[in-house]
Amino acid sequence: xxxxxxxxxxxxxxxxxxxxxxxxxxxxxxxxxxxxxxxxxxxxxxxxxxxxxxxxxxxxxxxxxxxxxxxxxxxxxxxxxxxxxxxxxxxxxxxxxxxxxxxxxxxxxxxxxxxxxxxxxxxxxxxxxxxxxxxxxxxxxxxxxxxxxxxxxxxxxxxxxxxxxxxxxxxxxxxxxxxxxxxxxxxxxxxxxxxxxxxxxxxxxxxxxxxxxxxxxxxxxxxxxxxxxxxxxxxxxxxxxxxxxxxxxxxxxxxxxxxxxxxxxxxxxxxxxxxxxxxxxxxxxxxxxxxxxxxxxxxxxxxxx
Numbered sequence: 213x214x215x216x217x218x219x220x221x222x223x224x225x226x227x228x229x230x231x232x233x234x235x236x237x238x239x240x241x242x243x244x245x246x247x248x249x250x251x252x253x254x255x256x257x258x259x260x261x262x263x264x265x266x267x268x269x270x271x272x273x274x275x276x277x278x279x280x281x282x283x284x285x286x287x288x289x290x291x292x293x294x295x296x297x298x299x300x301x302x303x304x305x306x307x308x309x310x311x312x313x314x315x316x317x318x319x320x321x322x323x324x325x326x327x328x329x330x331x332x333x334x335x336x337x338x339x340x341x342x343x344x345x346x347x348x349x350x351x352x353x354x355x356x357x358x359x360x361x362x363x364x365x366x367x368x369x370x371x372x373x374x375x376x377x378x379x380x381x382x383x384x385x386x387x388x389x390x391x392x393x394x395x396x397x398x399x400x401x402x403x404x405x406x407x408x409x410x411x412x413x414x415x416x417x418x419x420x421x422x423x424x425x426x427x428x429x430x431x432x433x434x435x436x437x438x439x440x441x442x443x444x445x446x447x448x449x450x451x452x453x454x455x456x457x458x459x460x461x462x463x464x465x466x467x468x469x470x471x472x473x474x475x476x477x478x479x480x481x482x483x484x485x486x487x488x489x490x491x492x493x494x495x496x497x498x499x500x501x502x503x504x505x506x507x508x509x510x511x512x513x514x515x516x517x
Contacts, residue, residue, distance in 0.1 A: 215426030439463030455504030
């Protein structure tokens with residue numbers, strides 16, 4: 213439906229904000245990495261002595277590598293399961309997983325009996341680590357760099373590309389692949405992140421009042437069954453939701469409210485503007501009005517609000 217294109221683009225931008233920033237987490241990526249490295253410092257001697265007692269000196273065989281390989285499989289399995297069941301804050305999830313892998317392999321390969329500067333390969337000395345330890349740190353840095361680039365893509369590049377696509381017909385047809393749903397009459401199916409990044413189709417529908425051009429207007433409900441989609445019920449104007457409304461994220465159940473808030477100000481900039489050096493309007497005339505705001509109320513606070 214051509215009249216629903218602007219509404220779909222607006223709601224898709226809201227969905228991308230939730231996908232990019234997720235819900236507020238009690239422990240962020242910095243705290244998680246500090247936790248990993250504190251564990252590294254406290255447990256290095258104990259784990260190395262346990263390793264020496266179990267398998268002896270380093271050796272390139274299955275018996276020597278079985279324990280770190282098993283621990284790696286457990287960390288990767290837990291991260292994959294969390295990514296599939298609760299696809300939120302994925303860069304932080306994997307950054308923490310790679311930090312734990314660094315702990316596992318660095319501790320397992322560490323040799324306390326070798327003096328600093330004694331690591332060597334032929335005639336080339338390694339003053340601080342063996343070649344194996346250097347390989348572990350290099351792989352860790354590469355994985356963390358890739359994770360950072362993915363985070364930049366999710367939070368900055370992808371939303372910018374969506375804003376550039378707008379409501380162009382070719383974008384709706386070839387990127388989101390919009391078409392009537394075959395399983396739910398009246399619904400529209402689409403690929404939330406395009407054909408290359410979405411394993412299966414999801415559906416959305418609007419039920420409610422419309423204006424003469426077919427755009428949402430008045431009271432209505434938007435439903436989107438993707439994980440970061442939402443069920444939004446409230447007032448609509450010119451195809452966009454306006455306060456008051458209530459929204460529930462389909463996957464996580466996080467609830468936010470759109471509220472009307474009154475204000476009074478004498479500042480020269482507009483309500484949505486800001487200034488490092490605030491100034492009053494000439495004469496100090498007070499302006500009054502009401503604006504719509506959105507805030508989280510239940511189910512975990514959305515990080516972008």
